[in-house]
Amino acid sequence: MKILLLGCGNVGANVARQLVPRHPSVEYVVADLNLEVAEKLAADLGSQVKAARADVLDPACLDALLDGVDLVFNAVGPFYRSAVPVIEAALRARVDYIDINDDHDVAEALYLDPSYQQRALEAGIRLVVGCGSTPGLSNVIARMLVDRLDSATEIHLATAVPFVPDLLSPAVVDHMMHITCGEVVQFVDGQYRKMPGWGGRLEVPYSAPFKHYPGFFIGHGETVTLPHCIPGLQQVTNRIGFIPEAGSKIWQSMIDLGLGSPEKIEALGISPLKFLTQHLSSEAGRKALSVDLSDEPWAVAMRVEVRGLRDGAEVCSVVEQHLQLPVEETDDSTADPTPTCARLFIEAYLDGRIRGQGLLAPESCVDAEAYVRAFAEETGATFIASETRVQGELFA
Structure with a gap:
């Protein structure tokens, strides 16, 4: 299993800090527009984590990064600029996708256009959008x-x-x-x-x-x-x-x-x-x-x-x-609930607990009672x- 974590800002870095120690057998790439930031995070996390430069507005860069990846997690904001380009790359590469999108126009573009659901089904992938605290936990x-x-x-x-x-x-x-x-x-x-x-x-x-x-x-x-x-x-x-x-x-x-x-x-x-x-x-x-x-x-x-x-x-x-x-x-990664919310969705994916196929929303793809209980216990x-x-x- 190989996961690409896009964005090494506060949320993206803290998702990585929570996820890597809990799942050491997974191979990770942390990527950011600022390569130095990604390299520092990778060095802090251990040998199973590699660093890369990521420009989410460069299709060729994304295609190279997604080669051989099983899941891409997108924490690059603002999502009204980043979400659709990364989703398009995930569709091209047939790679599962999770993000913490919190912009309404992105949700409109995806969920109110039936072509995204159809394309995701044809690609055999899951696109799970909006898996932070709000949206995300709020929906669940x-x-x-x-x-x-x-x-x-x-x-x-x-x-x-x-x-x-x-x-x-x-x-x-x-x-x-x-x-x-x-x-x-x-x-x-x-x-x-x-x-x-x-x-x-x-x-x-x-x-x-x-x-x-x-x-x-x-x-x-x-x-x-x-x-x-x-x-x-x-x-x-x-x-x-x-x-x-x-x-x-x-x-x-x-x-x-x-x-x-x-x-x-x-x-x-x-x-x-x-x-x-x-x-x-x-x-x-x-x-x-x-x-x-x-x-x-x-x-x-x-x-x-x-x-x-x-x-x-x-x-x-x-x-x-x-x-x-x-x-x-x-620097406590639990001070902001968003990284924990996102990490719980990634873990549901790793454990085979994400339900459904194609374009998914948080409220449609996890056991709601179990997710809320897990969040409360964790935080x-x-x-x-x-x-x-x-x-x-x-x-x-």
């Missing part, structure tokens, strides 16, 4: 709750994140602007619809120590794949908001000022988005955009709500995960579950 939690009902009609997801400029790396800002500017896909009244990014304001009722915070539409894969994989759904929405609300207001103002635009201003030789990513990484930017978090939890909340029927009664099932943020910078994560009879509108 939703599937778990759906499976506990007789039928499901609505799934609503929401995330609350502290507004901390130090956490807004250039890559995070690029991604966040991509999924909050312009139009984003939500599933409304049984149809995929384009909705205004950072629109659809709703007060989301998180559990203590969190409060109710406003959430806003984002473009994520869940709103594409969940209706695709789970029959009968009429509503699937996904929202995010910053803690406290002042952070969301700052983000709204940056969108309104056009700072999310990737179009270069010729007179300056830089795009508004490039300026913003650099400004938020500077001392001046961090100071100017800081907000008071003294009364807020130093944690991230992810909420999954599913509505449906059981024994003729309409119920609303909710699971929340609260993730404590590190007090100071750490010590706390999940808060509740279920109520629906009387009027709770969260839509």
Whole structure:
């Protein structure tokens, strides 16, 4: 078995750090556009790991890297640039593929175009897309709750994140602007619809120590794949908001000022988005955009709500995960749940526990209860579950 791990940034490197010691008989190649970074990671991991340079936008480079490989894991962001080129290479090479894509337009391009499923089946490979924490774990939690009902009609997801400029790396800002500017896909009244990014304001009722915070539409894969994989759904929405609300207001103002635009201003030789990513990484930017978090939890909340029927009664099932943020910078690969989520999917693949063929989503290819249980045991994560009879509108 030979696995190609593309991308040696935080997530990709930590997937490798978790995976290699657990599966020492597997042959690995870690690859990055920066060969020196890949070589350092390979040296840290041991003799069964080789390093290579990878340019995911160069088809010839990808074809050479995938030669003789059984599985490619893609952690190269932003995925709206990298996912489809690597998937096309995997199709050419007939190599199985797993990624942590978190961009809605990639999910649209793949799942709403039946040709990708057909091509993957013809190639005899699996393309498993969106296997991080959200999407990924979020989808699987939703599937778990759906499976506990007789039928499901609505799934609503929401995330609350502290507004901390130090956490807004250039890559995070690029991604966040991509999924909050312009139009984003939500599933409304049984149809995929384009909705205004950072629109659809709703007060989301998180559990203590969190409060109710406003959430806003984002473009994520869940709103594409969940209706695709789970029959009968009429509503699937996904929202995010910053803690406290002042952070969301700052983000709204940056969108309104056009700072999310990737179009270069010729007179300056830089795009508004490039300026913003650099400004938020500077001392001046961090100071100017800081907000008071003294009364807020130093944690991230992810909420999954599913509505449906059981024994003729309409119920609303909710699971929340609260993730404590590190007090100071750490190399601990469990501080961010995404590498653990991805590694669990790769291990399901290695153990023959990925179900289905062709183009797959997280909620369609693993045992949901077993996956969530494994994640909780591995990370010590706390999940808060509740279920109520629906009387009027709770969260839509």
